Amino acid sequence: MTDSEFNAAVQEGAGYKRLEANHHFNAMAIEHLADRQLIELIEMGQRELDTRHGMNRRDLTCPNCGRGDYFRLRVSTPTTLLSGSRPYLEDDDQDNFAWGADRSCTCVHCDHEGPVLDFLPTVQKQ
Ligand SMILES: [Zn+2]
16 A cells, blocks of 8 residues: 555545554565564564463364364473474473464364464454
8 A cells, every 4th residue: 555545545534543554564664674673573563462362362262163172273382402402391391381362273173274363252353
């Protein structure tokens, strides 16, 4: 969206918040950011998502089949890495699994896959 298209849409007043958000998103030139700035951008987005939707939500429901009892999730957890070995989890790290709305989720019943966000009951579907 060009600036003139954005201004015209704003003057029309329709969907202003969404247009404004899209305008700011499209204006980002992430290819010009330094690596540390990219990390900061990712962390800022992660914090915002976690604030909006919480962490480690267990009230998931498959948007395809409606089941809510069996999912496969990609999680984050601390690991130990020794030179020349595979990363491994220590026994007491089992409580450190974490997931947020951005993590990949698959319904084991119907193989529907998407971000956890799509499986949250409180999120308005767009
Ligand atoms: Zn399903």
